[in-house]
Amino acid sequence: MLIKKKADLTYSDVTPKALYMGRRNFLLGLLATSGAVAAYKNLPGLVSAAGTAGSVPVKLNGLVEGPYSKDTVNEKVTPAQDVTHYNNYYEFGTDKSDPSKNANGFVTTPWSVSVEGEVKKPRTFTMDEILKLAPLEERIYRHRCVEAWSIVVPWVGYSFSALAKLVEPTPSAKYVAFTSYFEKKQMPLWRDAGIQLPYVEGLRIDEAMNPLTLLCTGMYGETLPNQDGAPVRMILPWKYGFKSAKSIVKIRFVKDQPPTTWNIESPTEYGFYSNVNPSVDHPRWSQAKEHRLGGGFFDRPIPTLMFNGYGDQVASLYSGMDLRKYY
């Protein structure tokens, strides 16, 4: 399935969804009575940009095509409804249905990301700057959770290296550490999470600079919904989902391997690398197969691929490493 470019639409860049949905419904009703439904798409936008405050995803226009924009994974994109209502975001509750209910009020404006550490030009980026730092690209990636389910998502963003190059990491930058937003007041269920917060993640510098590594600001042609990590997150398609930190506020280039949340919680179950690997089981369940969400009731589990099928791009990062030891 091909997600079409949205650049030809006439709606303003950042029309809040609630507004355009409301307008569309209103217009549909209006037009239906006059029997001119077919014309509604050509009407010019009646509501102009109204800022990005609030929790409703807004349309991202002018997305460019890249090597992953087309259906290169040759698989069906998972329905957005499933991807946005089945989330692991423990700050907003540990049930899969919790984040979509509890994250609505999460305030993501204003937002800034501090990029610091072993870099020549440390800098704080506003969300606006992040959105304009490089052309936004649609990338359809498989996303495999450590819990043995998977989705196929058209993310929006650009390679993390585009941002990294701007701050000029020094030769002593061997790792990158990511910190997610954490505020008890906005995340009242934090106590039940059972994990140390704020959520921290990390990558080796060469992993971070790999072109596949996505600094993600949207999905399905819109900005990220809160429950999926608004306003900016990482996407590492060859690693288990929890490596892709959500709602990032700090990116730190460091000398030593940084601590990572799930590794702190249970070091025998979640390693620093956490590459998708069907031959290394989670101690409590097999990783050989996965359930693709959004399928039919009696769909069989499908075999999980080494590096989630991205071996051509990333296997060389780990040549000579014992992936059983560095799980």
Added chain:
Amino acid sequence: MIKAVLTSKWTKVVVFALCLVPLAILIWRGFHNELGANHIEFITHATGDWTLRFLILTLAITPLRKILHQPLLIRFRRMLGLFAFFYVCLHFATWIGLDKFFDWSEMWKDVQKRRFITVGFAGFILLIPLAITSTAGWIRRLGGKRWALLHRAIYLTAILGVIHYYWLVKSDVTKPLQYAWMVGILLAWRVGDWLYGRWNRTAPRAVRRETPTSAETA
């Protein structure tokens, strides 16, 4: 009045129907596409939850009978226990059928390798003889004492069920701990009741309490 309600055969019919409500909701959700993105997980969790709830309800009957002085509550214990078995069968069938797609060798590997599955599976197996011998005929055949002894296996199943859940969750143990508390209280009550009864029997001048048959106290 309470006695009339508890002895009425209609009460049993109503309780039976109520016990089927969780399944009815699950089926309704299935037909209305409301099982969430991961329907297998949804069904597995729902049937697992209801297994634990019915185990707890079953275990609550004896304490409630004594505390509320309503011995007639015993009429519902077998039904509740069998519904615990019914829901665990659905739970197991979901795992085997939808999750593992009848890959028996993989299933058997999981039972041996994954400790949360090992204990869950053991709890399930333990319930099978209890379900089979739940009839009046089997109580007679085994004799009340032996039957009661056998059916104490439900204590173990409840404990294994809670451990199964506790070991499954990744970090948030709130819900498994709630079940653990309930099972713990119900089992602790039995220990207390047994000690109290023993003390009553052995204390020289204490008035002997009427001891119910062991089949009822299990």
